[in-house]
Amino acid sequence: MSNDLHLPQATTAGHAEGSDSYSRQTAGSIMSSWSDASPCIEGVYVHVPFCAHRCHYCDFFTVADQDEQRDVFVNRLLSELDAIPDWIGPQLRTIFVGGGTPTYLLPADLRRMLSALSSRFNSENPIEFTVEANPETITEEVAGILAEGGVNRVSLGAQSFDQGLLSTLERRHDPARVTRSIELIHAAGISRTSLDLIFGIPGQDLIRWEADLDQAIEIGTGHLSCYGLIYEPGTPLRVRRDRGEIDPVEEDLEAAMYELTCDRLASHGLRQYEISNWARPGEDCQHNLLYWQTRNWWPIGPSASGHVEGWRWRNLPRLQTYLEGDGLPYIRDVEHLDEDGQVGEWFMMGLRLMEGLRREEVDLKLACEGGQRRRPIIERHLDQELLVWEGDRLALTPRGILLANIVTADLLGPARESNS
Numbered sequence: 001m002s003n004d005l006h007l008p009q010a011t012t013a014g015h016a017e018g019s020d021s022y023s024r025q026t027a028g029s030i031m032s033s034w035s036d037a038s039p040c041i042e043g044v045y046v047h048v049p050f051c052a053h054r055c056h057y058c059d060f061f062t063v064a065d066q067d068e069q070r071d072v073f074v075n076r077l078l079s080e081l082d083a084i085p086d087w088i089g090p091q092l093r094t095i096f097v098g099g100g101t102p103t104y105l106l107p108a109d110l111r112r113m114l115s116a117l118s119s120r121f122n123s124e125n126p127i128e129f130t131v132e133a134n135p136e137t138i139t140e141e142v143a144g145i146l147a148e149g150g151v152n153r154v155s156l157g158a159q160s161f162d163q164g165l166l167s168t169l170e171r172r173h174d175p176a177r178v179t180r181s182i183e184l185i186h187a188a189g190i191s192r193t194s195l196d197l198i199f200g201i202p203g204q205d206l207i208r209w210e211a212d213l214d215q216a217i218e219i220g221t222g223h224l225s226c227y228g229l230i231y232e233p234g235t236p237l238r239v240r241r242d243r244g245e246i247d248p249v250e251e252d253l254e255a256a257m258y259e260l261t262c263d264r265l266a267s268h269g270l271r272q273y274e275i276s277n278w279a280r281p282g283e284d285c286q287h288n289l290l291y292w293q294t295r296n297w298w299p300i301g302p303s304a305s306g307h308v309e310g311w312r313w314r315n316l317p318r319l320q321t322y323l324e325g326d327g328l329p330y331i332r333d334v335e336h337l338d339e340d341g342q343v344g345e346w347f348m349m350g351l352r353l354m355e356g357l358r359r360e361e362v363d364l365k366l367a368c369e370g371g372q373r374r375r376p377i378i379e380r381h382l383d384q385e386l387l388v389w390e391g392d393r394l395a396l397t398p399r400g401i402l403l404a405n406i407v408t409a410d411l412l413g414p415a416r417e418s419n420s
């Protein structure tokens, strides 16, 4: 199976705390380069890095041994909120608080953070306000704080309902806590929930994966994200695999699990709208759609990534440096995509969506400088039945979904690849 199914979750950003050098540059230093002085920002992503334990497959920027810093962190986040430009807010449509485990903050700190976010982003639009949570952190009190803080969607890291597979992942919650968490969230008045599941876990077979899917369906969540386990470089899990201590699931079995996912969820009314995401009507994650549609979103907190008008950057993934600072955080990995790069990225992200890309827009993108060289690539993938025109939309075929990384890498093009 292609490792396309292993693309990083779009809601998270960053890696373990690094020791690399960095410049003392903030987002303020790149704003003067933007063509629009007050661009339309539709989403904010807030990164809360604390976790009770660092799972051995995780490569997100998290800390598991600095609990005493949680209240200082929220103070610092509030100073960042005060410093972000005034023009971010009125056009906002989504807030996504991810991590890490945002609900691992102490209740008083969680309340302060949510209240600050709600009052700072007083948008003219209804806002989809999502918080990520682990099942073991959801209590009646926490669910109530989320609801009072304006949260209207909770994304739960269930990963599996099989205790043995959870242990393999080093996830410590009792699977029964997932159902209980959903009940508490609903009872608090939050109707929208999403579950994350992982397939391709060592020891998992089709029957065990099917049982996980059935359990998620039975819980009645409106949204499911299903990702194949990835052995990220630098993680303890990867080291253990490379030492031969772990027996990864065969590619063919992983592909069969993915196909089972598509069939099973479709037959229960969960429509696939993205390579790794399924939803009931009206339940698509509006925040993640911003990523796939290459819209503008603003990053808050250490390691959070942002995108504005073709500019991408990441807040420095260092907790101590963040806590010692004030206002906008230092940034790194600043990148400005030229027109060709923006077109390549538009194809790469947009083709992840099952609805595909509108012909009118495809033609417009192909008419840009350098765009024409993508036309024969599209023709080739149409001939190979990896792409298809469905009415006026260009989309991946079911086989194309399994090989999506090949199709999108071709369309991304060498100019973009050499920049990344």
Ligand code: SF4
Pocket: 050, 051, 052, 053, 054, 055, 058, 059, 060, 062, 099, 100, 101, 134, 157
């Ligand atoms: S709980 Fe989630 S974010 Fe935290 S270490 Fe585990 S996988 Fe990573």
